[in-house]
Amino acid sequence: xxxxxxxxxRLLVQGLGGAGKFHVDRSIAYGTQVVAxxxxxxxxxxxxxxxxxxxxxxxxxxxxxxxxxxxxxxxRAAVAETGANASVVFVPPPFAxxxxxxxxxxxxxxxVVITEGIPIxxxxxxxxxxxGRPSRLVGPNCPGVITPHQCRIGIMPGYxxxxxxxxxxxxxxxxxxxxxxxxxxxxxxxxxxxxxxGDPVNGTSFVxxxxxxxxxxxxxxxIMIGEIGGAAEEEAAAWIAESMTKPVAAFIAGTxxxxxxxxxxxxxxxxxxxxxxxxxxxxxxxxxxxxxxxxSDMGDAVVEAMRAAGRL
Amino acid sequence: MKIHEYQAKDLLRARGISVPVGRVATDPDExxxxxxxxxxxxxxxxxxxxxxxxxGGRGKGxxxxxxxxxxxxxxxDGIEGGVEATEAAVRALAERMLGSTLVTVQTGPEGKxxxxxxxxxxxxxxxxxxxxxxxDRSLGRNVMMASTEGGTEIEEVAEHTxxxxxxxxxxxxxxxxxFQAHALAWQLGLRGEAAKSARRFLAAIADAAVALDTDMLxxxxxxxxxxxxxxxxxxxxxxxxxxxxxxQALAPLRDLSxxxxxxxxxxxxxxxxxxLDGTIGCLVNGAGLAMATMxxxxxxxxEPANFLDVGGGATTENVTAAFKIIMKDRSVRGIFVxxxxxxxxxxxxxxxxxxxxxDVGLEVPLVVRLEGTNVELGRSxxxxxxxxxxxxxxxxxxxxxxxxELAA
Numbered sequence: 001x002x003x004x005x006x007x008x009x010r011l012l013v014q015g016l017g018g019a020g021k022f023h024v025d026r027s028i029a030y031g032t033q034v035v036a037x038x039x040x041x042x043x044x045x046x047x048x049x050x051x052x053x054x055x056x057x058x059x060x061x062x063x064x065x066x067x068x069x070x071x072x073x074x075x076r077a078a079v080a081e082t083g084a085n086a087s088v089v090f091v092p093p094p095f096a097x098x099x100x101x102x103x104x105x106x107x108x109x110x111x112v113v114i115t116e117g118i119p120i121x122x123x124x125x126x127x128x129x130x131x132g133r134p135s136r137l138v139g140p141n142c143p144g145v146i147t148p149h150q151c152r153i154g155i156m157p158g159y160x161x162x163x164x165x166x167x168x169x170x171x172x173x174x175x176x177x178x179x180x181x182x183x184x185x186x187x188x189x190x191x192x193x194x195x196x197x198g199d200p201v202n203g204t205s206f207v208x209x210x211x212x213x214x215x216x217x218x219x220x221x222x223i224m225i226g227e228i229g230g231a232a233e234e235e236a237a238a239w240i241a242e243s244m245t246k247p248v249a250a251f252i253a254g255t256x257x258x259x260x261x262x263x264x265x266x267x268x269x270x271x272x273x274x275x276x277x278x279x280x281x282x283x284x285x286x287x288x289x290x291x292x293x294x295x296s297d298m299g300d301a302v303v304e305a306m307r308a309a310g311r312l
Numbered sequence: 313m314k315i316h317e318y319q320a321k322d323l324l325r326a327r328g329i330s331v332p333v334g335r336v337a338t339d340p341d342e343x344x345x346x347x348x349x350x351x352x353x354x355x356x357x358x359x360x361x362x363x364x365x366x367x368g369g370r371g372k373g374x375x376x377x378x379x380x381x382x383x384x385x386x387x388x389d390g391i392e393g394g395v396e397a398t399e400a401a402v403r404a405l406a407e408r409m410l411g412s413t414l415v416t417v418q419t420g421p422e423g424k425x426x427x428x429x430x431x432x433x434x435x436x437x438x439x440x441x442x443x444x445x446x447x448d449r450s451l452g453r454n455v456m457m458a459s460t461e462g463g464t465e466i467e468e469v470a471e472h473t474x475x476x477x478x479x480x481x482x483x484x485x486x487x488x489x490x491f492q493a494h495a496l497a498w499q500l501g502l503r504g505e506a507a508k509s510a511r512r513f514l515a516a517i518a519d520a521a522v523a524l525d526t527d528m529l530x531x532x533x534x535x536x537x538x539x540x541x542x543x544x545x546x547x548x549x550x551x552x553x554x555x556x557x558x559x560q561a562l563a564p565l566r567d568l569s570x571x572x573x574x575x576x577x578x579x580x581x582x583x584x585x586x587x588l589d590g591t592i593g594c595l596v597n598g599a600g601l602a603m604a605t606m607x608x609x610x611x612x613x614x615e616p617a618n619f620l621d622v623g624g625g626a627t628t629e630n631v632t633a634a635f636k637i638i639m640k641d642r643s644v645r646g647i648f649v650x651x652x653x654x655x656x657x658x659x660x661x662x663x664x665x666x667x668x669x670x671d672v673g674l675e676v677p678l679v680v681r682l683e684g685t686n687v688e689l690g691r692s693x694x695x696x697x698x699x700x701x702x703x704x705x706x707x708x709x710x711x712x713x714x715x716x717e718l719a720a
Contacts, residue, residue, distance in 0.1 A: 094557060119555035120447060121525055127452040128484045157654035157685060172600020174652045198599060201452040227600055230449040253603040256610040258588065294611050295604040296709040
């Protein structure tokens, strides 16, 4: 088992620009079922992907792959024709919000948004639009979602992943890769790794991801990687204390960030004593999580949390 | 993106929001010329001279050249001396303020040079309130915050008297609703003419925040005037950088002299850079990893000289630009490169680093930690580069430890 995506996920691509094409190609090489794409002017065409199979992906595949992905004018048409149940959005920032809402309107169950730089007010509107609709949004400004050896949606390097026992949820891209690599090296592997993105307004929260991992029978422990700014980590800590039975390890980036300075991610801004690393670390510790002090210790923190829970 | 108070007030005025009349000046003559029309228009002999810098706390701030002088000064000379006395006082103030350095709680001890002053009509104030529109990240919605404690930092009010802060959550589908504006005005204790005027004001501010894509819109103080109106006595506005593509009118308002030149240069290469006070330069891909790298350096006893995120698709060009920017900082005594090569392969990155170092010239020790795709190849390129002072590290902690030792 896993969360969000698996071998049955049928992926639609919104945004076949340079980056979109490159990463969709990597996903197909990994073994992901990419069934459709949308494009405002290229409807009716077919996008051809071919190359050498990524042998770190879905098992039992070798040699070359060749996929002809049909391009549709609208998400509705793509879903009706292909039964796509997940979408990945690479659409540029000015048009990304519209793309997300189009996917939601068409009933796409999972919408993963890689696009970085979407205006905050656009995401405020998107979040409102998604209220009451069954679609789940992951991101924006995130590396995506991967269930090792089954399905890769996004931009993460597939080969560092190994199917296993730990759920990974993170606000940061490269820090997710660090954690994943350490879990693979430690032989623990991952059930699913979810990047929830560094923007101040996003779809899936830490709490959402933790709840899904808690409910997933194959996930035995979780590592969550947070950052300064906002209160998402504190909310996660409260949820862990209340409802989580599985061991949790955590890392919070930005212990040394000076207040009031914005560190790359729009989310990573601290002001007025809200959302500092110290506050987040204290909240997570109080909830029973093992907190790694440096990113090099993330794997060890998971091992410690699993041992303490008698699961290792 | 931040703008000056006078620019913020111009934007609000253009949206029909009540602000005092004022004129900006860059030299004493200009400041003096502003006085007479202001007094004639307002009928009030009092004017206020306000230093314009991108930092708050100006009223309580002091000029390092003139320790007796604050960044906001009320000129009362005109009450008895007439317009000429006001003009003379404004000239004296302009001469002292312009070109001098204002130090406030937000500027840091080095302060900021004042290049512009704002000469504004005096306002007879009955009451000072607080108003702002900010994003509530947990809700994913804009929230209007109002408080009876005008003129005080809202963080202080939140800490000591949180019951004096009132909130209205704005639904983006319908905007701020009349009942919400009414409720806030009522909670602020406003009645009659002032309440009526406040309701219009609050709704207009809520709309402005969305229409202008503000990150933060703060009116502190919002004042109730003697005639029962409300007015923005100060305005602090910053904008969502991601929305500037559709806010073309804001582009000319950017004041590069208020920004760190290195940060401005970095932005032209798509680098996210923030200057810090330490001695270890950092070059990292990804904002989270960049922050974590700074944390690790600190953990090993060093102090980071900067935050620098080269982004996901690091190229030789932007790595070279990043090196140049880091090396310009004279306090840098060592550089730590920490890259997780995901899609971008480590050998490509290693070649980029070696090329950049050869182009720029290496004056301080450099430790490179690579992880990810083709890591062995990447490390052997670093180790075989023949560049003196260049070392490879096996882990982030190992790298941080090495560079802290080398830079000591």
